[in-house]
Amino acid sequence: MAAGCELRRETCSAFARKSISVQHNKIYPNKSVVNYAPFTLLPSAVPSVLFEQAYAVQQDFNLLVDAISQNKEFLEDTLASTVKVDDFTAQLFRIHVQVLEEGLAQSVFLGINRSDYMFDCGVDGTPALKQIEINTIAASFGGLTSRTAAVHGQVLKMLGKSKEASRLLPNNPSKGLALGIAKAWELYGSQSAVVMFLVEEVQRNIFDQRCVENELWNRNIRVIRKRFRDVFEKGSLDDAKRLYMDGQEVAVVYYREGYVPKNYDQQNWEARLLLERSRAVKCPDIATQLAGTKKVQQELSRPGTLERLLPGRAEAVTRIRATFAGLYSLDVGEEGDKIAAMAIADPDQFVLKPQREGGGNNLYGEELRQVLEKIRDSPERTSYILMDKIKPQPTINYLLRAHSPLQVSECISELGIFGVYVRQGKEMVMNKAAGHLLRTKAIEHADGGVAAGVAGLDTPYLV
Numbered sequence: 001m002a003a004g005c006e007l008r009r010e011t012c013s014a015f016a017r018k019s020i021s022v023q024h025n026k027i028y029p030n031k032s033v034v035n036y037a038p039f040t041l042l043p044s045a046v047p048s049v050l051f052e053q054a055y056a057v058q059q060d061f062n063l064l065v066d067a068i069s070q071n072k073e074f075l076e077d078t079l080a081s082t083v084k085v086d087d088f089t090a091q092l093f094r095i096h097v098q099v100l101e102e103g104l105a106q107s108v109f110l111g112i113n114r115s116d117y118m119f120d121c122g123v124d125g126t127p128a129l130k131q132i133e134i135n136t137i138a139a140s141f142g143g144l145t146s147r148t149a150a151v152h153g154q155v156l157k158m159l160g161k162s163k164e165a166s167r168l169l170p171n172n173p174s175k176g177l178a179l180g181i182a183k184a185w186e187l188y189g190s191q192s193a194v195v196m197f198l199v200e201e202v203q204r205n206i207f208d209q210r211c212v213e214n215e216l217w218n219r220n221i222r223v224i225r226k227r228f229r230d231v232f233e234k235g236s237l238d239d240a241k242r243l244y245m246d247g248q249e250v251a252v253v254y255y256r257e258g259y260v261p262k263n264y265d266q267q268n269w270e271a272r273l274l275l276e277r278s279r280a281v282k283c284p285d286i287a288t289q290l291a292g293t294k295k296v297q298q299e300l301s302r303p304g305t306l307e308r309l310l311p312g313r314a315e316a317v318t319r320i321r322a323t324f325a326g327l328y329s330l331d332v333g334e335e336g337d338k339i340a341a342m343a344i345a346d347p348d349q350f351v352l353k354p355q356r357e358g359g360g361n362n363l364y365g366e367e368l369r370q371v372l373e374k375i376r377d378s379p380e381r382t383s384y385i386l387m388d389k390i391k392p393q394p395t396i397n398y399l400l401r402a403h404s405p406l407q408v409s410e411c412i413s414e415l416g417i418f419g420v421y422v423r424q425g426k427e428m429v430m431n432k433a434a435g436h437l438l439r440t441k442a443i444e445h446a447d448g449g450v451a452a453g454v455a456g457l458d459t460p461y462l463v
């Protein structure tokens with residue numbers, strides 16, 4: 001435990017939090033408070049077979065997301081019921097349609113995603129890899145997680161476990177992410193153009209982003225950090241739809257913002273539209289963001305859908321499907337009625353998910369039942385999907401979080417694999433798995449990740 005306290009001081013990977021306190025203003029003139037990011041004291045056991053399976057399917061998921069983003073009809077059909085009841089998805093979809101009608105100016109496409117999994121404990125106790133979701137916009141913690149293996153290696157050494165420490169895998173997603181951004185920048189083809197990180201109004205995770213940014217500076221690629229508000233005020237397109245910020249041409253826009261309704265007011269929507277209409281490489285473009293919605297995830301599990309999206313790739317389809325948990329549509333009609341009744345009868349077997357990102361939005365157990373009972377006869381239910389609840393085997397760990405007492409908890413983990421791909425026109429020029437992220441939280445929190453203040457950064461110890 002002493003080791004944990006020292007590491008708390010020494011872990012320089014950190015969260016930044018804007019403070020509203022006047023007192024803080026005096027101490028920190030830029031109004032920022034820096035905390036270390038939450039982490040576990042010990043690495044967590046991860047079955048090596050499932051870890052390898054998650055890596056092996058990542059290139060398939062990259063291809064799938066990219067295929068969905070180019071399939072106008074599929075996105076239209078799949079999201080038709082959702083856009084009627086979910087304003088946020090509807091607004092994204094309107095921009096998507098407008099940009100397609102104008103004709104895409106963008107010809108280089110960059111995808112950075114993170115496919116998240118839990119290890120479901122079956123009836124016989126054998127764990128299985130089950131996908132929670134795939135994040136196609138602002139997939140974070142690739143930077144901070146590059147540091148956790150060193151932290152956990154040191155803890156193990158302090159505990160006299162040097163042999164175990166040497167078995168922890170090196171992991172550097174920020175480098176892989178930066179290589180993708182650098183490739184897209186290169187293909188854009190203007191030496192003087194910059195990469196723009198589109199960042200939050202209140203920057204809570206700047207150090208994670210800086211890891212990726214520094215990798216780009218090391219490759220002599222200039223990076224600027226801007227908010228939607230800056231784009232609204234200072235962004236412009238020329239006749240060829242080249243994007244300029246403050247007179248600087250932008251080759252790549254890397255979104256670390258823009259995935260939840262509260263990121264947008266009218267001006268920010270206008271800024272988003274400007275960016276999407278531009279020739280700059282957007283990571284992701286709006287179609288790829290839509291490909292990451294929960295509704296799309298649910299439709300992918302219908303028999304025949306993967307085959308239709310990935311023709312001639314039967315093995316990829318098998319690998320992808322093996323990671324799917326049960327997913328169910330709540331669309332209006334007989335199928336949706338049956339699903340709603342099934343969930344109301346046995347709510348602990350399911351998770352009810354709205355079209356939201358960022359953690360803390362899903363419904364479980366009694367709350368799921370109450371909400372679903374209230375909306376079962378209303379079209380509002382189509383803004384949700386239903387998913388089988390994944391039940392991992394809990395383990396014991398210590399969670400370290402700023403301003404919280406050190407706690408021993410029964411924990412469950414979620415493994416994420418980062419995917420990076422670059423497409424030029426029709427040709428895939430890069431398709432990689434770029435590293436992993438393990439997040440661990442106490443079992444009493446059904447929902448939420450690191451940013452939501454629930455989970456801690458962890459390192460897999462393969463068993």
Ligand code: ADP
Nearest residue numbers: 133351356357358359387388389390446447448
């Ligand atoms: P978000 O986009 O908000 O991150 P997720 O689908 O990742 O939405 O769900 C948030 C969290 O809820 C996950 O990190 C996980 O802890 C939990 N969760 C989501 N789906 C399931 C599921 N099917 N079974 C068990 N837990 C789940």
Ligand code: MG
Nearest residue numbers: 116133358359
């Ligand atoms: Mg998630």
